[in-house]
Amino acid sequence: MSQTDEVKIVFTPSGRQGQVAKGTNLLQAARQLGVDVDSVCGGRAMCGRCQVNVGEGSFAKHGIDSTSANLSEPSASEARYAEKRKLAADRRLACQCSIEGDLVIDVPAESQVHNQLVRKAADNRTITLNPPVRLCFIEVREPDMHEPSGDLRRIIEALETQWADRVTGAITCDTHVLRQLQPVLRKGKWQITVALRGGNQIIAVWPGLKERILGAAVDVGSTTMSAHICDMNSGEVLASTGIMNPQIRFGEDLMSRVSYGLMNPGGADEMTKAVQEGLQQLIQGGAEQAGMTAEDVMEVVLVGNPVMHHLLLGIDPIELGGAPFALAVDTSTELRADEINLALHKGSRVYVLPCIAGHVGADAAGVVLAEAPQTSDKISLLVDVGTNAEIVLGNQDRMLAASSPTGPAFEGAQISSGQRAAPGAIERIRIDAETLEPRFAVIGSDIWSDQDGFDEAIKDTGITGICGSGIIEVLGEMYLAGIISEDGVIDGTLAEKTDRITEEGRTFSYRISDTVSVTQNDVRAIQLAKAALHAGFKLLMDKMEVPRVDRVVLAGAFGTHIDPKYAMVLGMVPDCQLDNVVAAGNSAGAGARMALLNMDKRAEIESVVRDIEKIETAVEPSFQDHFVRAMAMPHKTDPYEELSKAVVLPFRSLKDNAGEAATPSRSGRRRRRG
């Protein structure tokens, strides 16, 4: 033990260190040295958030011997906590320890306020925590006849003295909280937990210690709505839920909903009600999955395309249905949850990410936040395909965004056998180039159509159609098998070779199964859609004067299910190394979660979105040129050679892509061998 009145203390992993007076409280010392140690109860051995480990041994680097004997014995409160709440043998509550000698103290990740949260599984981004709402346990002075003051004043005083580092300015208090203050204070015997938002708003109070509140990050898609329910303190995802967007009854695709609103008086209000009710159901269900209730949800972050964004907020999206496609608001919005009829905690707030432009929504802003092209010198292309394709191109120097009018073909609409991604829909296919026989798999089954047990596997669903990502694969395979020509015509002469090619009026179609065929019109619809998508990113690349991109991120469900190779065959992504084409999953939702848990991310996306150059494809003459040129299959401009390496070659070892369970058909096997 050091013989002086000052001792040396080193915190890991931050590496912060300094001299403190012997006897200093360990939590205080951490704060003095700017070390992130969490606490809800404010040093009362109640919340257990400030757990630390003592580094034992000689630390030559720091020139000190550290031992747990250099910390005070556990206090009665700490012993009580250890008994009631289970404290690991090597852990101490920092708030209960005084420093008696040199120490190395390790702050485990879960005790750090701004801990780096590693997202699970495929979703391996990190989120730094800086949540908008924090729980603060306080002890409040009792009222006194000799010095009359309101209960709120004494609560604010307690926050200012007991949580000085969290208070950012003059504190206000929600009206609904005013109504609860007095009973809560008395029930809690002058100990309460306050939910402090933005460092200056009291939005909730609970008697005694409240340890956990929830946040919801929601991606409101036209088809599905999905939510992550998070612990607002740890950032942990406690539940992930999804439901169909109840608006589907007003029309499958976005434009049919806009026109529903246009054609039916009160239609927009009906759709608003539907999506708000869906949101309530989604969040409430998620909170219950997490073992809590809707009442525990204090913060919600929403992303969605511009039409969903407007309908959610109760804004009629009619202006988004025609030129000049004016958004009502292109900044972020913050409101009380009850303003959009969410029955959560009364103090709950909603933050909605900004839309980027009339057809580039808050979901695209979420993708930008998650993929962060603005932080790199590499050029990223972010593509989110829906009824429109939302496209963002750029890097740290410059960002552009546009929307391409792909129409709903990629969502399976306008395709004769097209359907939503649902059990029974064909999503994978291979066509034998010699026999022109297809083999395929449907959603809901891992067994391919040429495998034993297929009929049994699909007996409940049947083969109902082709989903959006499936149609890309079908077209790609049809082209590669020579069924469609470079200009997209189904080759009628092949009817002599197989009865799968049949004449329909003046064109031909290709039969995949008894119930599912691909018509010439289907091919045209996809050609138009893929050409629009291609023209969109080409236009942005022209504007930015870059001949190629370093990275392509396919966001959203469509991007997840599509096979990048086929996307490249069709020219749906620009030429680049195939392994630089990434399916990012629900990036929009990931961005929402970042904004939910970190206030800085809100400021960041607001600033990035403000600076993004918004390009309206409809007024760009070169868009039309690109569009016409991009109709061919495969896309022929740009290095076709690269394409053949990237696409045709991998195609020769398709086994990897057919899934573990796939047994290639005889012909397929033959081809691969050849």
Add this chain to the structure above:
Amino acid sequence: MSQTDEVKIVFTPSGRQGQVAKGTNLLQAARQLGVDVDSVCGGRAMCGRCQVNVGEGSFAKHGIDSTSANLSEPSASEARYAEKRKLAADRRLACQCSIEGDLVIDVPAESQVHNQLVRKAADNRTITLNPPVRLCFIEVREPDMHEPSGDLRRIIEALETQWADRVTGAITCDTHVLRQLQPVLRKGKWQITVALRGGNQIIAVWPGLKERILGAAVDVGSTTMSAHICDMNSGEVLASTGIMNPQIRFGEDLMSRVSYGLMNPGGADEMTKAVQEGLQQLIQGGAEQAGMTAEDVMEVVLVGNPVMHHLLLGIDPIELGGAPFALAVDTSTELRADEINLALHKGSRVYVLPCIAGHVGADAAGVVLAEAPQTSDKISLLVDVGTNAEIVLGNQDRMLAASSPTGPAFEGAQISSGQRAAPGAIERIRIDAETLEPRFAVIGSDIWSDQDGFDEAIKDTGITGICGSGIIEVLGEMYLAGIISEDGVIDGTLAEKTDRITEEGRTFSYRISDTVSVTQNDVRAIQLAKAALHAGFKLLMDKMEVPRVDRVVLAGAFGTHIDPKYAMVLGMVPDCQLDNVVAAGNSAGAGARMALLNMDKRAEIESVVRDIEKIETAVEPSFQDHFVRAMAMPHKTDPYEELSKAVVLPFRSLKDNAGEAATPSRSGRRRRRG
């Protein structure tokens, strides 16, 4: 006309003057020189708010010749305005004039933004205008495909450029306004009027030019609620309305309401609902009287005692019913009108003045704001009598406040014939000191009981009791006529002289009419109440170490109806020159109106209230001493001699006080002559 490129311009009444370039727009010139000229339409000859007069002739003081020829000819817009909206011949629209030569320009009161508003009739205070909500007419850029931006962004841009002097920071927009933006912009053909609150909140939009919005200043009393409905731009009171507080059904006085809440589950909520409904009815009725609707009300200011304050906000007042009488909140509160269930404009806000202490309410804060003792070196005593007497004493150096537990006797409760001030209640009385015969007048009639036509005048109401202010006069007269002794005993020996004195058990009572008597218990109740009141202000005077006050302000209905002389007889006001005792009428309501129309007044009262020393009489031993000593009638400590000058002498010329219609009784006349 001046021959240089610069001309001289003088504005009256401000006296501001300067050189401006020839050709300068007159409204711009006024703004350059910091002259208050109003405008809603922002210089488009639509609102007519910027009307000015040209001073004609030689102004030796300024060395200039001013003539209307030195202003440009009326523009087409001005001519159109003059034709459609009637512009007086000598008036010009400043926004349409360019300055062609030296000028003296008079800005009439109604064209000044911060004009001094002289309150009407007895209410001769002035209010400087600085309203929280301002109407701003703007022309908004249309959306453009080439530069996509949200409608809100372009509105904010228009406000920032067209109303730069009114915008105080980053502008936010209410959610309900977001929903209206797009249809309103298109309906108004890109010309709209915005209600801008606090210089940074958009709380309402209207297509085209909206010229008038309303504000309501409401005093929520336990018995009556009264409102002034004001034009938020001119400050003019357009309507004044009053209704009974619907809570009366839960108990006449405050404490019976607190106990209703205590005894009945949900009782506080019922009372909240009642008072909020009353408030809606009051404001809506007032708006309609002003020829407009509840939808036009954008701002409400409320004052009331602590119990009303809490109930209005939906806070259970239970803590105010017992020591230590803790307020939930002792600061001002600001909320949306719908948070207290007011169906006004959706953007309407409510500002509630701060309560001073557990028994000294926001109504007392309103009185302070209206009477402004903090602005003078003279010492003022403000007294507002209700169930408790709210007392404020002080001057610019120091202010103290306390509440005296007078009980409801001054409101007519606990008095055998006591009643609320309503038709039929005795409010004025004189007792002949020789015959002991009373003569009196009741509310609802100007005719005294000894005058012809009295029976006819009261045939609808009868003589129902004595109101609160009446009881003071009755007691004062009973004392002066020798019916009660200095220690408050009704003199039974007088029963020999008149049958108006009758025995009741061991005490006596005095009969005023067949239905109304004053018992010994009544006298005791008033003695207790007046002693409490006296002890309250004496305690504050002790604390402040002042032997006397310079001014006494009696606020509220009680203060208005009470005759200061009798108040002094009973010791209800401290000794001072009788003409320094002022009945201020509804000062609390006047304070509310000041806070409604001037943001600076809100900051002022918040700061004053924060600094007021709150004295709790219950813990001050000297209160009890003062209380005991103050039981005697008349109050005997302090210069009795002064009292006799102030009270007894005026009593000798009672004619002035009996009203124009009063015919003194014969005996009364004799006394005065003697």
